[in-house]
C-alpha cells in the first residue's frame with residue numbers, strides 16, 4: 359500500500375480554508391508556512407481529501423505525528439495477533455521443585471461433621 363498524498367488542488371483548498379492560521383492551535387502562520395496534515399492517518403485508512411486534511415503549524419504536526427505513529431504501531435500489532443503473524447506469549451511454567459518429605463507425610467485435616475442449623479420441631483421444649 360503506497361501513501362496517498364494530497365493533490366495540489368486539495369492542498370490549495372485546505373490552505374485557503376485555514377486562512378493563515380493553524381487549524382489545531384489557532385496560531386498565526388507565515389505565508390507558505392504550516393503543513394498539510396492527514397487528520398486520520400493514511401496508514402489507518404485516511405483519504406487525501408479536503409475533509410481529512412488541515413493546515414497545522416510545525417509544533418502541532420510533530421506532536422500529532424508522534425501520536426499517530428503509536429496508533430499505527432498498535433493497529434499493526436493487533437492485526438498481526440489476529441492473523442497469527444505474532445505467536446502468543448509463552449505460558450509461565452509451574453513450580454519446578456518437589457514437595458518436601460515433611461509436607462508429603464502430613465495428614466490432611468479431618469473435617470468435622472456439619473452442625474444442624476435448626477433443631478427438629480419435636481425436640482424443642484415447648
Ligand SMILES: [Zn+2]
Pocket residue numbers: 380381382383384385414415416417418419
Ligand atoms: Zn498549531
